[in-house]
Amino acid sequence: MILEDRIEANVSVWRERVARMIKEYGDFVISNVTVQQIYSGIRGVPIQVSDISFVDPDHGIRYRDYSINEILKLLPKAPGSKYPMVGGLYYLLMDNELPTLSKAKEVEEEWKKRATVPDYVFKIIDSFPDDGSAMAMLSAGVLSMSCDSKFSKAYHESVGKNDYWKSTLDDSIDLTARMPQIAAYIYNKKYRNNQQIDPDPKLDYAANFAHMIGKGDDPLYSELMRLFILLHADHENANVSAHTAHLVGSALSDIYLSCSAGLNGLAGPLHGLANQECCNWLLDLYHFYQGIPSKEQIEEYARKTLEDGKVIPGYGHAVLRCTDPRFTAEMEFAKAHFPDDELFRTAMAVFEVVPGILMETGKVKNPWPNVDALNGALQYHFGVTETDYYTVLFGLSRMLGITSHVVFARAVNKPIERPKALTTRMLESMISEQ
Ligand code: AMX
Numbered sequence: 001m002i003l004e005d006r007i008e009a010n011v012s013v014w015r016e017r018v019a020r021m022i023k024e025y026g027d028f029v030i031s032n033v034t035v036q037q038i039y040s041g042i043r044g045v046p047i048q049v050s051d052i053s054f055v056d057p058d059h060g061i062r063y064r065d066y067s068i069n070e071i072l073k074l075l076p077k078a079p080g081s082k083y084p085m086v087g088g089l090y091y092l093l094m095d096n097e098l099p100t101l102s103k104a105k106e107v108e109e110e111w112k113k114r115a116t117v118p119d120y121v122f123k124i125i126d127s128f129p130d131d132g133s134a135m136a137m138l139s140a141g142v143l144s145m146s147c148d149s150k151f152s153k154a155y156h157e158s159v160g161k162n163d164y165w166k167s168t169l170d171d172s173i174d175l176t177a178r179m180p181q182i183a184a185y186i187y188n189k190k191y192r193n194n195q196q197i198d199p200d201p202k203l204d205y206a207a208n209f210a211h212m213i214g215k216g217d218d219p220l221y222s223e224l225m226r227l228f229i230l231l232h233a234d235h236e237n238a239n240v241s242a243h244t245a246h247l248v249g250s251a252l253s254d255i256y257l258s259c260s261a262g263l264n265g266l267a268g269p270l271h272g273l274a275n276q277e278c279c280n281w282l283l284d285l286y287h288f289y290q291g292i293p294s295k296e297q298i299e300e301y302a303r304k305t306l307e308d309g310k311v312i313p314g315y316g317h318a319v320l321r322c323t324d325p326r327f328t329a330e331m332e333f334a335k336a337h338f339p340d341d342e343l344f345r346t347a348m349a350v351f352e353v354v355p356g357i358l359m360e361t362g363k364v365k366n367p368w369p370n371v372d373a374l375n376g377a378l379q380y381h382f383g384v385t386e387t388d389y390y391t392v393l394f395g396l397s398r399m400l401g402i403t404s405h406v407v408f409a410r411a412v413n414k415p416i417e418r419p420k421a422l423t424t425r426m427l428e429s430m431i432s433e434q
Pocket residue numbers: 269270271272274275306310311312313314315316317318319358363364365366370372
């Protein structure tokens with residue numbers, strides 16, 4: 001199996017590092033938890049080790065310690081493309097080493113061999129009404145494949161604990177191989193009168209997805225999807241979707257059960273759904289002023305949004321304290337290829353005005369744009385105008401990172417996660433006894 005030998009070579013080193021850390025420094029205190037943190041989403045409390053990716057508050061996401069700019073430069077490119085091949089990205093997330101072009105291609109070839117989606121997945125998706133939630137369809141489709149889990153089979157055949165990661169990797173490759181067709185099937189069912197398009201084995205992962213949603217004629221859309229998948233592949237494992245998948249996986253639930261749970265978290269408006277809300281906000285702004293709005297109009301519109309008690313989607317972040325480098329990468333893509341697109345120009349005008357307004361509130365910790373501030377505008381340019389589908393694109397990409405974290409957790413035998421809950425009365429007496 002691809003990557004198995006690479007991970008095998010690293011596993012004993014990782015296990016030794018972790019075992020040594022626990023044995024020699026098990027009592028080392030890295031953080032105290034305050035009452036405020038308990039009541040506010042355990043915000044900022046270190047609860048995980050995340051060696052696959054790390055959100056640096058001042059510089060943005062790093063995959064295996066490489067910044068987005070480095071990744072864009074260093075990963076092998078798809079043939080005839082300026083953007084990295086998704087297979088190489090998966091290799092890096094799983095392995096810690098920059099892949100060669102041939103390694104990236106090996107992953108893509110393996111995906112092609114495993115890309116057949118079982119019929120029952122389509123039947124499950126078909127059982128939803130056409131106007132059902134695209135994310136619920138995606139989550140249910142992924143969940144249904146649990147019956148095919150190689151990990152589950154190995155577990156019930158009493159494979160040893162130290163080898164659980166191998167069948168989990170097997171499941172991760174199967175799941176990621178099938179994701180483009182499942183995501184495309186949902187798009188075609190909901191927005192293209194169920195006109196399904198068969199995969200084209202000649203195409204790379206991202207181009208094949210573009211082809212299956214009917215955008216195969218525009219090579220630039222394949223380029224966008226290569227970039228989009230790369231930018232959304234991972235964001236540390238303490239965010240809602242990755243942490244949920246990890247938590248469920250820690251009970252030794254298989255990857256399909258874990259990832260379906262993670263996708264349900266991604267579907268929330270404070271997480272992945274912000275994608276669509278941001279594009280809708282931009283479109284409403286654009287239509288309200290019947291074209292690209294002036295600075296004053298944006299100011300008026302943004303202030304009205306805040307007065308109505310709403311947030312300005314696409315701005316702010318729980319961890320980042322800078323302009324999201326993923327936003328910058330998307331901005332550069334649009335500037336290079338369609339600088340005059342009206343929705344893109346609207347997004348750029350918003351970028352000039354909104355941070356200042358958010359700073360004035362005095363409470364927003366990060367007034368700068370996150371990746372969602374542009375995602376929708378870019379998809380819209382290519383005619384993917386169905387904003388309620390955007391979180392599925394996010395989910396398609398995020399499975400690469402989430403499943404890498406799940407495999408890694410199995411490789412180092414992370415135990416079941418079980419923090420502790422306290423009652424309010426307990427907290428009150430702890431405080432009064434101080
Ligand atoms: N517009 C208006 N108010 C905002 C704001 C924004 N874009 N971002 C933060 N604030 C407000 C918060 O609502 C909070 O107000 P409160 O004290 O009255 O409840 C206050 O500023 C402090 O919040 P914070 O510590 O700066 O942010 P947070 O960690 O609580 O929340 C986030 C982070 C992303 C949920 C928030 O910035 C937000 O709602 N942004 C808009 C939605 C969005 O873009 N989400 C995408 C996130 C990225 C992703 O997962 N895809």
